[in-house]
Amino acid sequence: MDIDAWVWWLIGAVALGIPLVVTAMPEFGMFAVGAVAAAVVAALGGGVVLQVLVFVILSVALIAVVRRIANRHRLQRPELATGVDALKGKQAVVLERVDSGGGRIKLAGEIWSARSLDGTQSYEVGQEVDVVEIDGATAVVI
Incomplete structure (x- = not known):
């Protein structure tokens, strides 16, 4: 029994999805998407060279x-504190007098x-x- 190329690409996509889940490295997900695209090319009759190029x-x-x-999102500070x-x-x-030794505020x-x-x-009560x-x-208040 001969397995079609598109099936091998899908097996490869699933195999790349496993380390994506285990390691949380998104690069494996990108490779899995490339493998699925190559599977589509193979199913449509594209040659091996075209499949590899698409992947x-x-x-x-x-x-x-x-x-x-x-990287752009990582460098941005969150707008919502x-x-x-x-x-x-x-x-x-101020609920209780506040000075350098302490106090209470609401x-x-x-x-x-x-x-x-x-x-x-x-600072005095009510201030x-x-x-x-x-x-x-x-x-720490002023």
């Missing part, structure tokens, strides 16, 4: 395009321990302060 050109093109897009980064720059209300609906950024400055950073579980 190589499509795989390399996908790797080049996807890598460029991935989350977690403690989202609290920086927010205003809070920040984003929660009660936080706080200390003043300037060791000589203190609004700005959060400049979060140091562990303590808000």
